[in-house]
Amino acid sequence: MAWTFNRPLYSLSSEDQNKEAQHVWEHESLGGIAENNNPLPRPVIGLLILTYFTAMALTFPLYGQRPSAAIYADYVSLMNSTMVQEVMNDKSITHDQANSRAMAMIEDSLQHFDSPYTFQRAQHPIDLDQLRVIAPQIVELQHAGVDLEEYTVVGPTVAKANFFNLQPDGTVVAKQPWWDKGYTIAVWWFIIFCAAVIITVKRLPHFSWRPDHTIAH
Amino acid sequence: MLKYLFAKEDDIPQGTTALFFAVSSIAWFIIGTGLGSFNAAKLAFPDWYHGLYALQFGHMRQVHVHAVIFGWIAMAFAASMMYITPALGNTKLWSEKLGVWNCLLYNIGLCLALALLWTGITSGREYSDHIWPIDLYIAFVMVVPWSLNVWMTIVNRRTQGIYTSNWFFAGCMFMTIIVFLVGNLPEWFHLTGLNEAYMTWWFAHNILGLLITPVAAAITYYIVPKITGNPLYSHRVGHLHFWSIVVFYSTPAAHHLMSSPLPEWLKSFASVEGVLILVPAVAYVCNILLTMQGKWSLFVSNIEIKFTITGVLLAIPLNMQGGFQQTRAINWYIHGTGWIVAHAHLALLGFSTFAEAAAVYYGMQVLLRRKLYSASLANFHFWMLLIGFSLYWTSMTIAGLIQGAAKIYEVPYVDVVIAEHPYMIVRWLGGTMVFFGNIIWLYNMVMTARAGVVIPAGRQPVEIAYTR
Numbered sequence: 001m002a003w004t005f006n007r008p009l010y011s012l013s014s015e016d017q018n019k020e021a022q023h024v025w026e027h028e029s030l031g032g033i034a035e036n037n038n039p040l041p042r043p044v045i046g047l048l049i050l051t052y053f054t055a056m057a058l059t060f061p062l063y064g065q066r067p068s069a070a071i072y073a074d075y076v077s078l079m080n081s082t083m084v085q086e087v088m089n090d091k092s093i094t095h096d097q098a099n100s101r102a103m104a105m106i107e108d109s110l111q112h113f114d115s116p117y118t119f120q121r122a123q124h125p126i127d128l129d130q131l132r133v134i135a136p137q138i139v140e141l142q143h144a145g146v147d148l149e150e151y152t153v154v155g156p157t158v159a160k161a162n163f164f165n166l167q168p169d170g171t172v173v174a175k176q177p178w179w180d181k182g183y184t185i186a187v188w189w190f191i192i193f194c195a196a197v198i199i200t201v202k203r204l205p206h207f208s209w210r211p212d213h214t215i216a217h
Numbered sequence: 218m219l220k221y222l223f224a225k226e227d228d229i230p231q232g233t234t235a236l237f238f239a240v241s242s243i244a245w246f247i248i249g250t251g252l253g254s255f256n257a258a259k260l261a262f263p264d265w266y267h268g269l270y271a272l273q274f275g276h277m278r279q280v281h282v283h284a285v286i287f288g289w290i291a292m293a294f295a296a297s298m299m300y301i302t303p304a305l306g307n308t309k310l311w312s313e314k315l316g317v318w319n320c321l322l323y324n325i326g327l328c329l330a331l332a333l334l335w336t337g338i339t340s341g342r343e344y345s346d347h348i349w350p351i352d353l354y355i356a357f358v359m360v361v362p363w364s365l366n367v368w369m370t371i372v373n374r375r376t377q378g379i380y381t382s383n384w385f386f387a388g389c390m391f392m393t394i395i396v397f398l399v400g401n402l403p404e405w406f407h408l409t410g411l412n413e414a415y416m417t418w419w420f421a422h423n424i425l426g427l428l429i430t431p432v433a434a435a436i437t438y439y440i441v442p443k444i445t446g447n448p449l450y451s452h453r454v455g456h457l458h459f460w461s462i463v464v465f466y467s468t469p470a471a472h473h474l475m476s477s478p479l480p481e482w483l484k485s486f487a488s489v490e491g492v493l494i495l496v497p498a499v500a501y502v503c504n505i506l507l508t509m510q511g512k513w514s515l516f517v518s519n520i521e522i523k524f525t526i527t528g529v530l531l532a533i534p535l536n537m538q539g540g541f542q543q544t545r546a547i548n549w550y551i552h553g554t555g556w557i558v559a560h561a562h563l564a565l566l567g568f569s570t571f572a573e574a575a576a577v578y579y580g581m582q583v584l585l586r587r588k589l590y591s592a593s594l595a596n597f598h599f600w601m602l603l604i605g606f607s608l609y610w611t612s613m614t615i616a617g618l619i620q621g622a623a624k625i626y627e628v629p630y631v632d633v634v635i636a637e638h639p640y641m642i643v644r645w646l647g648g649t650m651v652f653f654g655n656i657i658w659l660y661n662m663v664m665t666a667r668a669g670v671v672i673p674a675g676r677q678p679v680e681i682a683y684t685r
Contacts, residue, residue: 030380031304033439034448040457044503048496051540055492058544059485163481182485189486190493193464200460201453213448 012202022205029216039207052190060178067124068176069138069158070148071117075126076135078106088128099128124153134158150174221317231309232584234316234366238296239577239584241324243659245288246570250652252281257645261638271335279334279346286424287327287355290565293573294432295323298367298386300580301439305383306374311366319362326354340404342413344421352401356394364390381455385435388459392427392467396420414477419470425564426466426494433528433572434458434501440525440575441508444679445515450507454500461497465490472543476552484545491543498536505529519679520595521575527603528571535563550625555637556617559610566606566651574602574658581662582678587669592683594661601654608647616640 004014011018025035040048078084079102087102115121137158141148150173152161161174221229258265259274266272303310310316330351333339339346347355367386371379379387400420403413442449449455471479471487506529509515515522538560542551551557582589589595616637623633672681 024377028376028378029307030376030378031301031307031439031443033305033380033442035381035442035452035455036448036450037453038451038507040451040454040500041503041507044499047499051493051495051499055489055495055540058492058541058546059488162478176481180482180485182482182487183489185482185486186489189464189468189490193461197457197460200456204453207453211448 008202010202011204011206012199013205018205018209022209022211025205025211026213026215032217034211034213034217037205037207037209037211056183056186066152066154066161067120067126068117068149068161069134069141069151069153071120071124072126072131072134072153073138073142073148074110074113074115074117075106075131076138078109079128079131079135080139103128130156147175149176152176221314222321224314226312226314229313229317231303231313232300233313234310234320235296235299235580236584237317237320238292238299238323239581240662241320242289242292242296242573242577243655243662245284245292245327247652247655247659249281249285249289250648250655252277252284254645254649254652256281257641257648261641261645271337276335276337279339280331282344283331283334283346284327285565286429287330287359290429290569290573292323293577294428294436295320295363296580297436297439297573297576298363298390298432300584301436301576302367302370302383302386305380305439306371306376308370308373308375311369311373315362316366319359319366323359323363326351326359330355342403342417344424345401345404345417349401349404352397352404356397360390360394360397364394380439381449381452381459382435382439384455384459385431385438388463389428389432389435392463393424396423396427400424411477411479414474415470415479418473422470422473423467427462429569430466430564431459431462431497433569434532436572436576437505437525437529440521440572440579441505444519444521444579444677445509445512447508447510447512450504450510454504458497458500458504461493461500465493465496469494469543472548475543475545475548488544492540495536495540498532498540502529502532520589520592520599521579521679523596523599524571524575524578527599528568528575531563531567531571535560535568538563550621551617554617554620554624555613555640556621559613559617562606562613563610567610570602570606574598577662579678581665582669582672585666585669586672586674587665588672588678588681588683590661590664590667590669594657598654598658598661601650601657605647605650605654608643608650610647612640612643612647616644 002014002017003012005012013021025037079088084102084105087105088098090098093101110121133156134153138148141151141158150161150163151158161176163174163176163180165173165175165177165180167173221233255272256274256277259277270276299310299316330347333348333351334346338348340348345352367390371383371387374383397420400416400423402408403416408416438449438455441447469487469491471483472491475484475488505526509522509526512522516526517523541547542556542560578589578595619636619640620633622628623630623636670681670684672678
């Protein structure tokens, strides 16, 4: 089990070990089957690298995550404004018409202000009936003085978010992070996997060596 | 079978165990798909049967699932391992007698397990539905003796190297025992809530990821080089495939519970690993398809290669779906819909079944030393399976997308049922085609044993011409 590190990218085995492996490779018939020693084709290596970056990018919490209650706080304030309430309570139009007009007013107003939640609002659109359901809960949380970013909207319920970002002082912040320790573990897991597989295959004879299958078959 | 139970080891012909497992697997495939067809009929035509309580959908679903997983899938794996493992080690099976007893007790245990499910005695956990005495029976009477035979055959091999298929067989049996015993802990320790949910899906995910998918792949690593005569494209890519299965398939159980209150970091980790399942998939498909170089005509002319390569090609959409459907962005839409049912059938009835059918076709011809009775019937079986599966898969995928849209837009449930009805009928039609195809298969194999052309010593089935 000697190792050589003279040319680690070529082989981690000594010449004698490689010769012995080549001899076994060519002289035994595994039930009439043989194996070649080809490397992965380069386009396939490219595909695997692409897969890794896709895996990291596609799973970020931002995408497809439950909406934070904070992104609807401005909606609730505007919904409770006199101007919007008048439209919502206008008996001369139907409920649906009142809803769509009121929502149009809210969204029009929101466009006049910069907000860190613009992207997330586009990801998680809401209608006025849903807003009516969650509004009292958001107002209650605002009165309690909590950080709305630590709460998520799950259907009709505004609930404490399911994030556990442990702070240096021991407190836990439940805000949705752009990165969490799941990703850190995933990165290390992948690095260790790559290292282990590279070490395993570098113990084999270099891929430039092509076994002669006419010897045992 | 009975005459070999008390025979001396040396008096039992080599391959007996594999043959018994193979015949059992075909019989269970017919039973399992028959039950599936019955269940699909209940969904397509809910009013057509109101008889026995035990035959209602709530009972029959579990019976169908376990009949195909433990009956067809696992027994076809056992059959394949019992002849491929010794062949690759240039040796004989460690103990045919153990194997024969194993096969008998496996069938008895499965009948008992399904009877209990039928009567409603269940743990209530999806995929780990059996009660704990049955779990222990499965682990120590059905799986451990099977594993022991595989491991000891590899230990006693007469080659220095171990071929890729045998790494997979040995490793997957070891991992399966661990997964089975740990995955059923909720039953033994009465775990509840999130712990129960996580363990249940850790079990379900890993039975698929560490047994069904990799063993099916290992079978194709044997069948394709053996029949084409080509060397496996790459031993080193086999390493990449094996270790990436171990590393990336064993970890993403939480991606089955993306909407649950599990810690988000665990879901993040599981979701990244879930996409990285594409690493073994790419390595595997690349290795097999490149092994086919220069022999693609066999995809048309040879029934075993036709089944195998169809299975390998089905592994591509299987892993593309599997990799991406578990990400948060997609999972919220398709979770809990027929899409998942379609995906599960793509894994079990698509990729895995096609690979195993090839192994059973090939193995029975080799062990019986008889050429397949009828190529026409085998081709009929292939097309019934492929068309039937395709109808099932596409109809359930479409039904799943409808359910997903209805879930998001809160469409009344009864409207969803009405919208899905045509797809339920197509699902039943597809499943029934698979069932009838399997009956033809059993007939073909029985006739092969009785009237197949004898294969001379030293020749391969592929070298002998069909007579029908």
